[in-house]
Amino acid sequence: MLFNSLLFLFFFLIVTITYYLLPHKYRWMWLLAASCYFYMYFKPVYILIILFTIIIDYCAGILIEQADEKHKKIYLIMSLAANIGVLAYFKYFNFLADNVNFITTAFKGPRIPLLNFLLPIGLSFHTFQAMSYTIEVYRGNQKAERHFGIYSLYVMFYPQMVAGPIERPQHILPQLHRVNNFNSKTFTTGLLFMMIGLFKKMVIADRLALYVNPVYANPHGHSSFELLIAAFFFGIQIYCDFSGYSDIAVGTALVLGIELMKNFNYPFTSKTIAEYWRRWHISLSTWFNDYLYMPVLIGKRDWGKWAIIFALFITFFMSGLWHGAGWTFIIWGLLHAAAISYEVLTKKFRTKLSKKIPAKLYDALSVIITFCYLIFTWIFFRSSSINEAFYVIERIFTIKAITYSSYTIMTIRELCFCLFVIIALLMGEKYLYRSTELTNNKKITVIVVLFFLSYFFGIFNEAQFIYFQF
Secondary structure, three states: OOOOOHHHHHHHHHHHHHHHHOOHHHHHHHHHHHHHHHHHOOOHHHHHHHHHHHHHHHHHHHHHHHOOHHHHHHHHHHHHHHHHHHHHHHHHHHHHHHHHHHHHHHOOOOOOOOOOOOOOOOHHHHHHHHHHHHHHHHHOOOOOOOOHHHHHHHHHOOOOOOOOOOOOHHHHHHHHHOOOOOOHHHHHHHHHHHHHHHHHHHHHHHHHHHHHHHHHHOHHHOOHHHHHHHHHHHHHHHHHHHHHHHHHHHHHHHHOOOOOOOOOOOHHHOOOHHHHHHHOOHHHHHHHHHHHHHHHHHHOHHHOHHHHHHHHHHHHHHHHHHHOOOHHHHHHHHHHHHHHHHHHHOHHHHHHHHHHOOHHHHHHHHHHHHHHHHHHHHHHHHOOOHHHHHHHHHHHHOOOOOOOOOOOOOOHHHHHHHHHHHHHHHHHHHHHHHHHHOOHHHHHHHHHHHHHHHHHHOOOOOOOOHHHHO
């Protein structure tokens, strides 16, 4: 079920109204049932996969808490193996088989048959959330959850189970246990977040997709300038699409009295790639930092500064692979590792340089350079193959003339409107989020304005959110 669909509007109203009408002791059952329905709407049979991992991790959490140090690690490994095994089978089997077949074909060896199925929606997200539970129980930061229904709801809570934010158990589980009485201020703030997310998705992301998708579907049929526009538009599209989803998720949960973590913090104002990753997809960045980067860094601390470089490349290799089973995603991740490694190795030089340039100019140049590098890396993320990505890059960097022939895709007038809404977003986004701190009456006014803007300028094609595929 898509957030930007009429069906979800009815679902949301029924779930929310019933939730507040029910006594507290029945609410977890209602939310769990609603979450199951929400997920099963995509493909019912895949709920069995989630049920399997839920049972494994629920039991593992209790066993880890009760066991001695030796057996704790065994139970944790078993839990992680089950989760990673499910993820690897459904998401990476065909990728690995393709690479093995490429090698064996060269030596005229046997081929591994590929599997024919759709990737379960949001598998990477709820798998990582489940893994964080057993890791936190193992580390002693979280008590094992004895209530099977509440633990199931922790994994399946419908606002964020498909595309995050990836929550930690110590943040969400206590909220699922507590009594959440209706609060008008929290309720309207949640509705405002939802409306902001829908605006970003329908007015900006889906409008930009009307240009990006046809151009990337046939990059050879477009000029260098048109490919440059598509690359720029995609960078904005994926931000508005994903942060829009996160806003709707945060808002939907807040309407129910449950607070989710902030997943984006104005990433395009970042002066470095390292800062960008502290502002972009924060729930995933902190997950990798806590469970992969820091353990690798501590394990190789004797290497000095090169331990940081090694940990960065391991982490971003896995981050790229997490985003998609393809070499384009891996290259995208490694490009970010290379950029942050450069920043680590040149920190002293850049500090000295910043003192020789006016602060505002240095900061502005840093933001522009960082943004341009991000757009460059997104080309690999969006392209269907490595060859296609290099073709797009080569065409963009050999631009000789500004020619525009894609009138059948988007007219100059429509293109200018896209640029207008992008500029308006970048300039006014902070003020938009600050409206969540206004009085209820003023928040309602902003909600109504965003509703009409979305109604008159939005794209009503119920386009799937980009991060659903991960």
